[in-house]
Amino acid sequence: MKSWLQAARLPSLSYILIPLLLGQSLVYSQTHTIDLYSLSLVILFGISNQLYIIFGNDYADLEADKINTTFTIFSGGSRVLAEEKLKPSQIKNACILFAVLSLSFSVLLSYETKSFLHILLGVFAIFLLQFYSYPPVKLSYRGGGEFLQMIGVGFVLPIFGYYANTNEFYQFPWELIPALLLINFSSAISTSLPDAPSDKLSNKNTAVVRFGDVHAKLIILITELIVLLYIFYLNFFLWNTKQIEFYFLIFPIIFSLIGWRGKPGQNALSIFVFFSILYSLSVQIYFIIFYLGYI
DSSP: OOHHHHHHGGHHHHHHHHHHHHHHHHHHHHOOOHHHHHHHHHHHHHHHHHHHHHHHHHHHTHHHHHTTTTTBBTHHHHHOOTTTSSHHHHHHHHHHHHHHHHHHHHHHHHHTOOHHHHHHHHHHHHHHHHHHHHHHTTTHHHHHHHHHHIIIIIIIIIHHHHTTTTOGGGGGGGHHHHHHHHHHHHHHHHHHSSHHHHHTTOOOOOOHHOOOOHHHHHHHHHHHHHHHHHHHIIIIIIIIOOOOOOGGGGHHHHHHHHTTTTTTTSSHHHHHHHHHHHHHHHHHHHHHHHTTOOO
């Protein structure tokens, strides 16, 4: 059980559940109600989909993880295969199981909403991992894996959560999508920073391997600042509000600079990655709180 809990990497569920809950908060802002059955299916889909991704990546990246000596709690896989705590066949079977479960919850949501949309999104979510980690596409090795993560977390999941309760396409606040795409793009780059040495040895063509440590960090910081400016635009020009709470979003950016000089294997780099992830999640939580009417 301890090995399976390690394999599941439960803290990483926040990457999936927060975008889904954002979609649900958008529905609440328009209807002022939440259907608990649909919400439960959305959460169950998120849990099963994340476990499918975690197990699928562990299985696909076994050889790269074996030579990874700079892994952190934010990257490098769960390590259960590299440390031989579980067998590859066990992880493979778990991956298939949770793929089937996530697709099943998608079917139930499609039945609930009388729409095929959730089946399509569920299938798309399954194929995103296949395109990311497995032949013949295997974009994490060919370059472009960060864009797949960006699309999955910043686009597919919020829409999945939103349309669990409505079929009104035109009411979705599409102005959020640029911010969601950008923060998840920067977050995807940041989580690959600690793994750069083993990724390079494994011919894994991540943004960090292509552009180098310093340029990758610059891309992350510039992207985060662009998102902050975009939220300023949303508040003061599109939403016509004068709230100042969003200024607190600048603190994760500032604190991440403490780890600016950090290299793979050093604690300083973990500080940079932690605050980059925190910024991404904080922006989404900010949107959730805003649409729930608390700010």
